[in-house]
Amino acid sequence: MRYAQIVIGPAGSGKSTYCTEMQRHAETSRRNIHIVNLDPAAESFEYKPSIDIRDLIHVDDAMEDEEMHFGPNGALVFCMEFLLENLPWLENQLGEDDDDYFIFDCPGQIELYTHLNVMKKLLEALELWNFRLCAVFILDSHFMINASSFISASMAALSAMTTLEVTFISILSKIDLLSKKSKKQLERFLEPDVKDICANDTAVVNSKWNQKHQMLTEMIGRVLEDYSLIKFAPLNITDEDNLANILFMVDNCMQFGEDRDIKMAEFDAPDEEDEDNDDGYEEGRG
Numbered sequence: 001m002r003y004a005q006i007v008i009g010p011a012g013s014g015k016s017t018y019c020t021e022m023q024r025h026a027e028t029s030r031r032n033i034h035i036v037n038l039d040p041a042a043e044s045f046e047y048k049p050s051i052d053i054r055d056l057i058h059v060d061d062a063m064e065d066e067e068m069h070f071g072p073n074g075a076l077v078f079c080m081e082f083l084l085e086n087l088p089w090l091e092n093q094l095g096e097d098d099d100d101y102f103i104f105d106c107p108g109q110i111e112l113y114t115h116l117n118v119m120k121k122l123l124e125a126l127e128l129w130n131f132r133l134c135a136v137f138i139l140d141s142h143f144m145i146n147a148s149s150f151i152s153a154s155m156a157a158l159s160a161m162t163t164l165e166v167t168f169i170s171i172l173s174k175i176d177l178l179s180k181k182s183k184k185q186l187e188r189f190l191e192p193d194v195k196d197i198c199a200n201d202t203a204v205v206n207s208k209w210n211q212k213h214q215m216l217t218e219m220i221g222r223v224l225e226d227y228s229l230i231k232f233a234p235l236n237i238t239d240e241d242n243l244a245n246i247l248f249m250v251d252n253c254m255q256f257g258e259d260r261d262i263k264m265a266e267f268d269a270p271d272e273e274d275e276d277n278d279d280g281y282e283e284g285r286g
């Protein structure tokens, strides 16, 4: 079995930073996490990827093609489809070592996760190659400023969750950048009570459109709430305990380490009592 976090979310939400910090944090407990850069348009990031889609195709290759004339977004989708057509390349790059742990740093084009099927197909391939997966949806915590943007961001997360059909964790990033006041407000969004959020929404008070549609925002919010679909975990990259908690949560979702415990249990020397009575039952049973 192998393990992979699939880090997705809107542009600039902090995906690559999450990957860098997770890898660094894991190293402090001597855990080796490989990062795969899946963004063909990436210009720079702080980690050193073990695998880089840009070795296969770069977004400029697609944009500069004289026949295709792609703009940046079309070119990016083209690159992801090109990757799908060249899955043996990725399979080969990933090797086949048991217990390997990867983090995939994905592009920020939200349509890849909400309605196109490119990512879904990629995840299916990974599952076929014996990967256990957890999608990590990163959302900038500055979305918390008002109810309507929080709810539309939650809808995007929900859409990705239903499209990708793998275990899913949503994270609010850049907590270290929030003011004291915003940090206080954060709690409202971690265990959201939609009615309360909407009632205190300054954007609703200030905009005619929002006043008119407040009821709709509230109803959509209530659906999300009723089905416990909006649960976000806060991420503060300056807090090692926080990083440890998030890694623990994601590991749990993938049952990382559980198989290893089973393997170790198999190698435990049997008790003497058990040797005498090796039918697997305690005395007096059966």
Ligand SMILES: Nc1nc2c(ncn2[C@@H]2O[C@H](COP(=O)(O)OP(=O)(O)OP(=O)(O)O)[C@@H](O)[C@H]2O)c(=O)[nH]1
Pocket: 010, 011, 012, 013, 014, 015, 016, 017, 018, 039, 106, 107, 108, 109, 173, 174, 175, 176, 177, 235, 236, 237
């Ligand atoms: N202080 C702080 N800055 C952050 C954090 N996460 C991201 N940033 C900054 O936000 C900007 C965007 O972060 P990235 O990690 O590149 O975001 P991304 O989601 O990978 O962006 P794309 O790949 O372009 O979609 C960078 O300038 C980061 O340094 C965070 O948790 N704290």
Ligand SMILES: [Mg+2]
Pocket: 015, 016, 017, 039, 042, 105, 106
């Ligand atoms: Mg990035």
